[in-house]
Amino acid sequence: MMIRAACAALLMLPAAAVAQDMPRVEEQSIDALRAQMAQGTSSVAITQAYLARIAAMDRTGPTLRAVIATNPDALAQAKASDARRKSGRPLGALDGIPVLIKDNIETSDPLATTAGSLALRDNVTRRDAPVVALLRKQGAVILGKTNLSEWANIRSTHSISGWSAVGGLVRNPYALDRTSCGSSSGSGAAVAASFAAVAIGTETDGSVVCPSSMNGLVGLKPTLGMVSRTHVVPISHSQDTPGPMARSVRDAALLFNAMVGVDPADPATRDARPHMHDFAAPLATASLSGVRIAVLHPEMLDSLKARYDASLAVLKAQGAVLVDVEAPKLEGIGEAELLVLQTELKADLDAYLSTTPKAVKTRSLDQVIAFNQANAASEMPFFAQETFVAAAQTRGLSDPEYLGARAKSLRLAGAEGIDALLGKAQATLIVAPTYGMPWLSDTVYGDTFNGPSASELPAISGYPHLTVPMGVVRGVPVGLSFITTRWGDQTVLNAGYVFEQAAKARVVPTYAATNDAGPGLAGAR
Incomplete structure (x- = not known):
């Protein structure tokens, strides 16, 4: 898996660079990381520290499985940030700050955008989603891609949140046998575990706020149209949106600042400009x-x-x-929403898959369904794809029943x-x-x-x-x-x-094996 790539690059650095004490990144805010850099700590060192933490905890230790792939270019991006800072030309508030991206959002790095599915393991598009391009303009380091509920949890009504055929099952840092919810499960667990200060998730219904809630985070599902959805593996153009996930409201606002923007390719964003400003300053x-x-x-x-x-x-x-x-x-709101999501999934996913590289052989929802059937042992070991099948049978965006359901x-x-x-x-x-x-x-x-x-x-x-x-x-x-x-x-x-x-209610995760253990389970005998 590509999760090893940037960690291998870390090991190839000069011995003196690896031997130096790594900076503290656990529970560090964006402002704290910026203060470290202002005092002489490099973005390279901070990026190394995050990569080392991922290597120690994601597939070993508590085995959170929150990260699908680290970015082979992350250290080069951090080095470029250090050079900008040294020359007095930082790009923005996120310059040098490592950010994790949910793996249904494209980046131009040498990483596949899989949505957790083996059907997209060759989906290396080499294009940035506009939301990622905006992060780069701020100088953010794209640290890697996070695990998720496969296909953003739309394949089945009996799914296991946080499980994907590519990444396995994300574990909750507070109790490893508990759900991290979904579909932005990996983004939630990763930020809770300090694999990065912040991450981007996506939501159609609950997929930012649920994993944020259940991983002790702040999560913002923005107004639809504040953030572009172009080059994001879709479910529904009526409801999809990326959103920031962080350990504090200020960090979420700082990340949100770098995400908002008008995108000519996404009509939902056409009215965003009057509402764009510094969301962190008024706090x-x-x-x-x-x-x-x-x-x-x-x-x-x-x-x-x-x-x-x-x-x-x-x-x-x-x-x-x-x-x-x-x-x-x-x-009837639930039934109406479901028909909207199923109808738009068929139309929007077909449109997205038609733009993927030729190496991707599943170029329609019907072909994804066939792929899953042909690879059932790896793709469907726990749950099926009845929602996909129902979506494939919908009658398109001009169907009166769909239009009525959306209006309702x-x-x-x-x-x-x-x-x-x-x-x-x-x-x-x-x-x-x-x-x-x-x-x-x-x-x-x-x-x-x-x-x-x-x-x-x-x-x-x-x-x-x-x-x-x-x-x-x-x-x-x-x-x-x-x-x-x-x-x-x-x-x-x-x-x-x-x-x-006022509440100061967030609690640092403990990585407990379970929260069910205790003398009460043993009974009186």
């Missing part, structure tokens, strides 16, 4: 004083409710006005969902638990999404959704969601920052 003066917040109270375990109630108390102590609201009954889901999620909740409470924001606690990774039954979920309405509507750590419950992380209307990305970041600074 320092953010306040919740007098801000009305609509509070949802979904059904949840008592232990999670206690943590949620404590988080609400933090918001209230910061001056927020909390207004309890009842979740609306939105009949958008109306229910937006006007009758988030907009109605905010209007009823005369509120600026909605808060809720992001998800429940991480469940056991289960190769028999697949995912068990027990507990609340806040992702559906902002995912369908395209509205921004931020999750921030609110601590641990029974030894595993849980997140608090902030949701608002379209283009309100700064609003959720500000609220999340105020909460984060």
Whole structure:
């Protein structure tokens, strides 16, 4: 696997370079890494330290399987950054900062973009997705590609989040037998384990906020249209978006700054420019004083409710006005969303695959389905591809049933969902638990999404959704969601920052084998 490539390059450096003490990268923020570089630490040394940490922990040690491939060009990019800094010409706030990229996003490095599938193991496109090109303009070091739920978790309703045929099963750094959720599982586990300060994930419905919540991270699912989706392996043009994942709100905002932009090839971004600014700068003066917040109270375990109630108390102590609201009954929203995703998957994936290199032989969804059937032992050892099969039978983007489903889901999620909740409470924001606690990774039954979920309405509507750590419950992380209307990305970041600074709820991972062990399991005998 290419995960060894950059580590091998590290070993070929002069002995003096390898022998020098590596800088501290564990739990280091972007600002801390920049301070190290300002004091003379090189980006090369920081990149080496991250590569060494990946080598020690990803396929050995706790065996997180969070990284599919490290970048053979990472050290050269870091060296170029050091040269720019030495000459007094850094490119931006991320110059020299290593960033991990989910492996459904193309980069021009010598790395395949696999979406976790063996069908795309030869998909070396040598082109940057615009979101990656923007990172390069800031001088970011592309450290490697992260593992993910294969095909971004759209192949089957019985999937195992975090598993891909290419990368194996991602393990949660807080309890190794627990899910890292998905589909940006590797990005979540990698940032939690300090394989990088930040990473990019993608979300269609929950794939940034769920792994962020369950790995003790901040994750932003932006307003749809803030970030380009060009050269990202697609599910749905109505709902897909890349998003930043980090250990703090400020780091997420700094990464987000480098991601946003208008892309002529992605019509969704055409209205982004008036909403583009420095999202990190306003955080320092953010306040919740007098801000009305609509509070949802979904059904949840008592232990999670206690943590949620404590988080609400933090918001209230910061001056927020909390207004309890009842979740609306939105009949048929799930079925409508599913038809939209299946129909757009067929159209969008076929269009994407037609642009891949000739070495890629699966050039349509039908051919991917056939590939999986022919390679069932490696591609389908745990779950099948019934969602792919259903998508292949859809009738295209002009199908009246599809068009009706999109209109219905958008109306229910937006006007009758988030907009109605905010209007009823005369509120600026909605808060809720992001998800429940991480469940056991289960190769028999697949995912068990027990507990609340806040992702559906902002995912369908395209509205921004931020999750921030609110601590641990029974030894595993849980997140608090902030949701608002379209283009309100700064609003959720500000609220999340105020909460984060007051609550200081994030806990460093322990890499425990399990969180189920203990005398209580043994009984009285």
